[in-house]
Structures are given as C-alpha cells and as structure tokens.
Amino acid sequence: MELQQPFSLKRFFLQWEWMLVLIFVAVNVINMNLSPYYLDAEGLRDATMSFLDKAFIVLPMVFIIILGDIDISVASIVALASVVMAVSFQAGVPMAAAMVICLLVGTACGFVNGWLIVRFKELSSVIVTLATMIIFRGIAYIILEDQSAGKFPAWFKFLGWGYIGEVPFMLIMFVLAVLFFSWALHKTAFGRRVYSMGNNVTAARFSGINVDGIRILIFTVAGLMSGVTALFLTSRMGSTRPNVATGYELEVITMVVLGGVSTSGGKGRMIGAVIAVFLIGYLRYGLGLINIPAQILLIVIGSLLVAAVLVPNFKWSPRAR
Amino acid sequence: MADTTRSFRDAGLLGFIIALSVLVQILNPSFLSLENLADMAKNTAILSILSVGMMLVIITRGIDLSIGATLALSGMVAASTVAMWRDTHPLVAITLGIGIGLACGSIVGVLVARGKVLPIIASLGLMNIFRGITFLVSDGKWISANQMPASFKGIALSSFLGINALIWIALIIYLLAWWFLTWNRMGRQIYAVGSNPESARVSGINIERTLYWVYTLMGGLSGLAGVLWVSKFASAQGDTAMGFELSVIAACVLGGVSIAGGSGKISGILMGTLLLGILNNAMPLVNVSPFWQTFIQGLIILIAVIINALVKRRAVRRTMQKRNI
Numbered sequence: 167m168e169l170q171q172p173f174s175l176k177r178f179f180l181q182w183e184w185m186l187v188l189i190f191v192a193v194n195v196i197n198m199n200l201s202p203y204y205l206d207a208e209g210l211r212d213a214t215m216s217f218l219d220k221a222f223i224v225l226p227m228v229f230i231i232i233l234g235d236i237d238i239s240v241a242s243i244v245a246l247a248s249v250v251m252a253v254s255f256q257a258g259v260p261m262a263a264a265m266v267i268c269l270l271v272g273t274a275c276g277f278v279n280g281w282l283i284v285r286f287k288e289l290s291s292v293i294v295t296l297a298t299m300i301i302f303r304g305i306a307y308i309i310l311e312d313q314s315a316g317k318f319p320a321w322f323k324f325l326g327w328g329y330i331g332e333v334p335f336m337l338i339m340f341v342l343a344v345l346f347f348s349w350a351l352h353k354t355a356f357g358r359r360v361y362s363m364g365n366n367v368t369a370a371r372f373s374g375i376n377v378d379g380i381r382i383l384i385f386t387v388a389g390l391m392s393g394v395t396a397l398f399l400t401s402r403m404g405s406t407r408p409n410v411a412t413g414y415e416l417e418v419i420t421m422v423v424l425g426g427v428s429t430s431g432g433k434g435r436m437i438g439a440v441i442a443v444f445l446i447g448y449l450r451y452g453l454g455l456i457n458i459p460a461q462i463l464l465i466v467i468g469s470l471l472v473a474a475v476l477v478p479n480f481k482w483s484p485r486a487r
Numbered sequence: 488m489a490d491t492t493r494s495f496r497d498a499g500l501l502g503f504i505i506a507l508s509v510l511v512q513i514l515n516p517s518f519l520s521l522e523n524l525a526d527m528a529k530n531t532a533i534l535s536i537l538s539v540g541m542m543l544v545i546i547t548r549g550i551d552l553s554i555g556a557t558l559a560l561s562g563m564v565a566a567s568t569v570a571m572w573r574d575t576h577p578l579v580a581i582t583l584g585i586g587i588g589l590a591c592g593s594i595v596g597v598l599v600a601r602g603k604v605l606p607i608i609a610s611l612g613l614m615n616i617f618r619g620i621t622f623l624v625s626d627g628k629w630i631s632a633n634q635m636p637a638s639f640k641g642i643a644l645s646s647f648l649g650i651n652a653l654i655w656i657a658l659i660i661y662l663l664a665w666w667f668l669t670w671n672r673m674g675r676q677i678y679a680v681g682s683n684p685e686s687a688r689v690s691g692i693n694i695e696r697t698l699y700w701v702y703t704l705m706g707g708l709s710g711l712a713g714v715l716w717v718s719k720f721a722s723a724q725g726d727t728a729m730g731f732e733l734s735v736i737a738a739c740v741l742g743g744v745s746i747a748g749g750s751g752k753i754s755g756i757l758m759g760t761l762l763l764g765i766l767n768n769a770m771p772l773v774n775v776s777p778f779w780q781t782f783i784q785g786l787i788i789l790i791a792v793i794i795n796a797l798v799k800r801r802a803v804r805r806t807m808q809k810r811n812i
Contacts (some may be wrong), residue, residue: 171702204513282793288795289746289792289796292550293740293792296737296740297731297737298785299733300737300781300782300788301547302661304781307779308778312778318527337654387493416614419611420611423608429605429607445622461621461627462622464618464619465616465619466619468611468616471615472609472613472616
C-alpha cells in the first residue's frame with residue numbers, strides 16, 4: 167500500500183502512469199505521421215466507440231486483480247448475457263425488460279463465480295473462472311446453437327452508435343463509470359479494505375473486514391459490468407451469436423496489467439488502467455488506418471505488456487515493489 | 488495420510504472413468520471396439536503430450552498460457568519449410584519444430600526465472616507475441632494439405648506394431664517423464680521448488696535454473712506437438728490451437744495437479760487426459776448434441792475440482808482430529 171509520504175516532484179513524475187501518458191503521446195505522434203487521416207477530431211471521437219465496449223469490464227477487473235484474484239470468465243458472461251437478451255426479446259419480452267434481463271444474467275453469473283471462490287477457498291480464482299468460462303459459453307451454445315439472433319428495435323442502436331450533443335453516448339457512460347469506480351477504489355473505506363485484502367487477506371480478516379462478502383460483491387459487480395458490455399456490444403453489432411466477445415478476457419487483463427496494476431495484488435490505480443484502455447484503443451485505430459493487420463498489433467501489445475511488468479522489477483522505480 | 492487421500496482420489500477418478508465408459512458402452516456398443524479406442528487414443532495424444540509439460544509448470548506454482556501460440560508457431564514454421572523444400576526429411580521437420588518450441592519456452596523461462604514476472608502475465612504477453620509472429624511467418628496465409636509432401640503428412644499416419652505413431656510418441660514421453668520425475672535429481676527438485684520455494688532455496692536448490700528449464704521443456708513439448716498437430720490435420724493456420732492451452736490446463740486439473748503447486752503425478756494426468764478424451768469421443772457416439780458438449784465438459788471440470796477440494800478438506804480435518812487425541 168502507498169503510505170503517506172511528503173510530496174516530491176521527482177517521485178510524482180516517476181510514476182508508471184506518466185510512463186503510460188508518454189507512450190500514449192508517442193503512439194499519437196507516430197499515428198499522426200503515418201496517416202494524414204489520423205488527426206481528425208470526429209474520427210478520434212468515433213474511434214472511442216469501437217473499443218470502449220470492453221472497457222467497462224476493465225473497471226471491476228482492476229478491483230479483482232488488486233485483490234490478487236483473476237476472472238477469465240468475463241467474455242463468456244458477455245456472450246451468455248447477450249444471447250439471453252436476444253432470445254428473450256425474440257420470445258416477445260419488451261426490449262427494455264430484455265435489457266434488464268441481460269444485466270441480471272451478468273450479475274447472476276458474477277455472483278456464481280464469487281460464491282464458488284469463497285465457498286471453496288482451496289480452488290484459486292483461475293480454476294473456478296476457467297470452469298465457469300467453459301460452462302457459461304456452453305450455456306450460450308445450448309440456447310442459440312449455431313444461429314444468430316437480432317432484429318432489435320431501432321432505438322436500441324442508440325446505445326452503441328448514438329450521440330448526446332457532440333459526444334458519443336458510450337463515452338459519456340464510460341466517463342461516469344470511471345468516476346464512480348475511481349471514487350469507490352480511492353476515496354472510500356471500501357476501497358481501502360480492498361487494498362488491505364490484496365496485501366494480506368489474513369490480516370484483513372482479523373481486523374474485522376468481511377473479506378468473503380467483499381470478494382463476492384466484487385465478482386458480482388464484474389458480472390454486472392460484463393452485462394453492460396454485452397448491451398453495448400450487441401447494440402454495435404446489431405445481432406448476436408454464442409461466440410461473440412471471444413478473447414475479451416485476455417484483452418481486459420492486458421489493459422489492467424499494462425495500467426500498472428500488480429497481479430500479485432495490493433497495488434495499482436484506476437487511472438493507469440483507464441489510460442491503458444485508450445492507449446491500446448488508439449494504437450489499434452491508428453494501425454488500422456494504415457492497413458496494418460491486427461496480428462502485428464498483437465506483437466506490439468504483447469511487448470508492451472511484458473515491458474510493463476519487467477520495468478518495475480528494475481531498481482530505478484521509486485515505487486517499492 | 489496424504490498418500491491414502493491421494494490414492495482415494497485417484498481411485499475415485501478411475502471409478503468415474505469406468506462408470507462413464509460402462510454407461511457409454513451400454514448406449515453405444517461400438518464405443519469399446521478396438522478401432523474406436525485406437526482412434527480415441529490417437530486424438531488424445533497431443534493433449535496428453537502437452538499435459539506432461541503443463542504439469543511440470545503447475546507443480547512449480549506457475550501456469551503457461553503461451554503454449555497454444557508456441558504450438559502454432561512451430562507447426563507453421565515446420566509446415567512452411569516442408570512446403571518450400573519438399574524433400575525435407577520428416578525428422579528434420581520435427582527437430583526444427585522442437586527447436587523453435589525450446590526457443591519460445593526459454594523466453595518464457597527467462598522472464599519468469601530471471602525477470603521475476605508472474606507466469607500468467609509473462610505467458611499472456613508472449614502468447615500475443617508468438618501469435619503475431621506466426622502471422623508474420625505465414626503472411627496471413629494457410630498452408631494446406633496439397634502443399635505438404637506425403638512424407639510430412641505421414642508422421643501422423645504411420646504406425647508401428649499396428650499402433651499409431653502419435654500414440655507411441657505420447658507413450659515414450661510419459662515413460663521419460665515418469666523416470667524424470669521419480670529418479671532424476673532435477674525432477675525431484677521441481678517438486679521441492681513447488682511445495683516450498685523457501686526451503687528449496689535454503690537446501691541449495693537453484694530455483695531460477697529449475698524454473699527456466701521447466702518452461703523451456705514445456706516449450707519444447709509444444710514445439711513437438713505443433714509438428715504433430717500440423718501433420719495430423721494436414722493444415723497450418725495462424726489460429727491453430729487457439730485456446731488449446733485451456734484444455735491442457737483442464738486436463739491437468741482433472742488429473743489432480745494442484746494449482747497451488749507441489750503436487751501432481753503422471754498417473755493423474757494420464758487419467759485426466761483420458762477422461763477428456765473419452766468425453767470428446769463418446770459424446771458424439773451417444774448422440775449428445777454438439778451444442779451441449781462445451782457445457783458438459785465445463786460442468787465435469789467444475790465438479791471434479793470441487794470434489795478434489797472436498798476430499799482435501801476432509802483429509803485435513805482428520806489429521807487435526809488425530810492430533811487432538
């Protein structure tokens with residue numbers, strides 16, 4: 167945990183988050199030089215809508231990784247929630263109710279994860295969510311088989327494609343979500359409890375923190391936010407299939423780790439993960455503009471990820487690791 | 488005490504496999520035919536080869552998510568080589584694949600052992616990098632069956648004493664791994680590092696070296712599996728074996744390899760891969776809809792790990808009771 171230290175300008179600028187800002191600026195400068203179309207306010211604004219859908223899961227994933235846990239079932243939850251929403255809409259449920267069902271399915275899946283992890287402490291969260299990842303995706307396949315479902319009402323498109331004034335609706339929702347999750351992590355007693363659990367769960371329990379309750383709550387919220395992602399993703403695609411969002415879990419974890427959240431738990435901040443979301447999103451957008459295949463991007467993201475975890479292990483970092 | 492628990496657990500898994508087999512046999516009498524069993528063993532061979540390496544990794548408290556990408560990369564390089572020089576000997580292709588696998592694995596090993604990067608993160612990053620390189624090597628194209636010479640496709644088709652080459656290779660690797668883990672010093676050190684790194688260090692074990700070799704070995708096995716995979720399916724693609732690492736981890740977990748490190752046996756993963764193999768083979772035979780298969784697999788993995796946890800819990804409780812008396 168970061169202790170209260172006297173403010174030092176050097177320490178302030180040697181933080182990982184500034185490193186990310188620097189990389190972010192570099193990415194933008196390179197993109198600008200590579201493509202004359204990059205520096206276009208509307209283009210940059212609309213690009214956010216193509217990568218912000220999974221960013222909603224990044225926020226609770228920061229909590230999960232600070233706890234020292236991991237959740238690899240989130241992409242399957244997105245698929246299941248999306249499929250259930252589409253099927254119940256086709257069965258005659260009004261769209262608004264179907265959207266609520268989508269969020270409920272996500273929340274329920276997240277609760278199952280949290281309950282299993284707390285109930286069977288011998289199993290790590292990797293194993294539990296590995297199993298539920300297969301199960302949730304499996305249920306989506308049982309429901310929809312190899313079909314796709316869609317034909318949503320026209321207003322549903324607004325979620326993923328609409329604007330309020332000049333700003334995409336999705337971006338506004340994301341900013342609100344970021345504000346809420348940062349507040350919860352950095353400004354509340356709840357957030358401090360999460361950090362203390364990540365540092366030493368036994369000490370946290372003995373100091374009277376309801377560790378099981380907090381863990382279940384966080385995994386449940388991750389399920390809920392996966393439901394939110396399902397809403398935006400489905401709206402953007404216009405229809406859904408059981409294999410949507412494949413690989414989202416790894417992208418989300420990559421963003422969180424790149425954002426400086428330590429997977430051994432107890433360290434990291436929300437702002438870093440949020441910067442990483444935009445960093446990867448604009449990197450992908452820029453490379454897409456100059457027709458560089460997505461697989462090259464894989465190499466870049468992988469290298470960034472490895473560098474992000476290697477750098478703090480060298481001694482120059484002022485943050486005690 | 489721990490021994491009886493484990494044998495009880497092994498017996499439970501074996502009983503489950505037998506019960507499942509009997510059930511499938513009643514529903515479809517062609518299940519236990521020699522032909523189908525050979526087919527099943529052949530289809531499970533690659534999974535079981537990778538499980539050996541993954542078990543070593545998990546015993547040291549690690550995990551390796553990059554093996555699917557390593558498999559794809561070495562398979563792609565081997566296939567491109569034989570497509571370009573059609574008279575390449577199959578053994579050269581296999582050696583090439585293993586070499587690339589070893590190189591990939593050693594990078595993971597350096598990051599984990601020297602760089603102190605958590606295995607899940609190091610292998611996640613390298614998974615992306617290896618996938619990207621696979622794409623670069625192939626230029627985004629597939630290598631299809633008619634580009635490969637017959638000799639290369641023959642690796643997976645040939646047989647010795649009526650048993651397919653893939654099965655032989657898997658058997659030899661199991662025997663070697665059993666010897667390695669039981670009689671070799673490094674093999675015993677792997678357990679020591681996994682069950683208690685601190686005491687392993689105090690007793691003079693070079694933890695960094697052990698970790699490095701475990702991941703390198705895992706890479707080498709993935710490289711071998713890559714060549715076998717490409718030869719078996721007669722096609723090399725950028726997305727070969729995507730997500731296969733999760734099946735391998737599932738096989739290990741089913742086989743009783745504890746993700747907390749320090750424990751895991753060859754007989755266990757043999758049964759774990761057998762169970763997954765039977766599931767994959769039997770579900771189409773008894774007309775389970777293909778859309779139910781993912782769900783059933785996931786459910787069985789979850790049930791198996793939960794039973795594992797409960798058995799362990801009971802064992803701990805019994806030891807505690809004994810101490811009180």
